[in-house]
Amino acid sequence: MAAIYQAVYRRASSLICRLHSTYVRKMRYLNVLKEDDSLCRQAQTSGTFYLFHNLSPFLQKVGEKYFVPQLSAAEIKRILEKFKETEQWIEKSVLIGCSDEHIPHFALDLGALEKSVIESQLKGSFTNLQKALFVVDGKDSPLLASAQSLLQWHNSHQYCSKTGQPTQRNTAGSKRVCHASGITYYPQMSPVIITLVSDGSRCLLARQPSFPQGMYSALSGFCDMGENVEEAVHREVAEEVGLEVESLWYSASQHWPFPSSCLMIACHALVRAQQAEISMNKLELEEAHWFGLEEIMEGLKRQPRSAKQNDGSFLPWFPPKQAIAHQLICEWVKQQTSQLA
Numbered sequence: 001m002a003a004i005y006q007a008v009y010r011r012a013s014s015l016i017c018r019l020h021s022t023y024v025r026k027m028r029y030l031n032v033l034k035e036d037d038s039l040c041r042q043a044q045t046s047g048t049f050y051l052f053h054n055l056s057p058f059l060q061k062v063g064e065k066y067f068v069p070q071l072s073a074a075e076i077k078r079i080l081e082k083f084k085e086t087e088q089w090i091e092k093s094v095l096i097g098c099s100d101e102h103i104p105h106f107a108l109d110l111g112a113l114e115k116s117v118i119e120s121q122l123k124g125s126f127t128n129l130q131k132a133l134f135v136v137d138g139k140d141s142p143l144l145a146s147a148q149s150l151l152q153w154h155n156s157h158q159y160c161s162k163t164g165q166p167t168q169r170n171t172a173g174s175k176r177v178c179h180a181s182g183i184t185y186y187p188q189m190s191p192v193i194i195t196l197v198s199d200g201s202r203c204l205l206a207r208q209p210s211f212p213q214g215m216y217s218a219l220s221g222f223c224d225m226g227e228n229v230e231e232a233v234h235r236e237v238a239e240e241v242g243l244e245v246e247s248l249w250y251s252a253s254q255h256w257p258f259p260s261s262c263l264m265i266a267c268h269a270l271v272r273a274q275q276a277e278i279s280m281n282k283l284e285l286e287e288a289h290w291f292g293l294e295e296i297m298e299g300l301k302r303q304p305r306s307a308k309q310n311d312g313s314f315l316p317w318f319p320p321k322q323a324i325a326h327q328l329i330c331e332w333v334k335q336q337t338s339q340l341a
Ligand SMILES: NC(=O)c1ccc[n+]([C@@H]2O[C@H](COP(=O)([O-])OP(=O)(O)OC[C@H]3O[C@@H](n4cnc5c(N)ncnc54)[C@H](O)[C@@H]3O)[C@@H](O)[C@H]2O)c1
Pocket: 190, 192, 194, 217, 218, 219, 220, 221, 222, 254, 256, 258, 259, 262, 264, 284, 319, 323, 324, 325, 326
């Protein structure tokens, strides 16, 4: 039966090849792998693997640069042999993408095996995700973030929340099913709005007590059940700084893996300059200020280390370029400078 499916799939994909762009073919291929367990199992044998250890990605350092190595199935088998483990471990991997040439990419967490043995065999180290995202090449960070989120979701959804029975995953790891209740669970993300509020000439940045010292960011908050993006922006701005948003517009979005899988929806918002007095919610924020264009441009140049002053206090600095808050701040600067020109 599987052979017939595969022949049909090959026939269909050769037709698709002639009709569609590389991107469309890639997406269609990934979609087939998610639906077809036997094809996905076969793909694991020719795929590449990103390694994790208790959700920390494996990195290699060459000179000053960090790389995220992709291992072949044969290399994974060699590691497993060292631990006298079988290649069945590979079935624990989750599908995270594929190359333009349809080489599938998987993520595999070897958390149950001794970390130092793997690190010395592969000459690298498992690195905390928060650090990894800021040292690897920009194109690798979204991949690491989504791979880790998917692995984390599987870790915490081993049981059905209705029956308490174990759930079974499909080969790609794109869903889990409880056979007792028939419920299918899909990986979840929480929508979060992040808003850069402006009064026309200044922008509002705030600090949560958990932020590193001196760092200010745009206002953020989880969407409530049933809320749309516009309502969430209005509510969060009102809740956190006591201001009423007049107008808002969407900028971009980003997957953010902290605390666990958020879809950050970034917007700009305008409040009236005559009604811009901040009334900060002390339960959520420890500081909130209006910043002028010059202060923002100075802050963008500062690194956490250069922000520290002799008396131990910190000058304001802003999230690094990997965070969507940084993009919002840069867009605001661009818009302000174009108004001045
Ligand atoms: N990438 C970026 O640029 C960037 C910048 C700022 C914040 N963030 C992320 O946005 C997230 C949310 O921002 P926030 O902390 O201001 O949110 P918030 O203002 O909604 O406050 C967080 C509180 O909301 C409650 N909450 C409601 N729904 C929740 C859910 N689904 N998951 C967890 N807590 C929930 C909890 O009590 C939590 O303590 C943060 O986790 C942070 O990592 C990302």
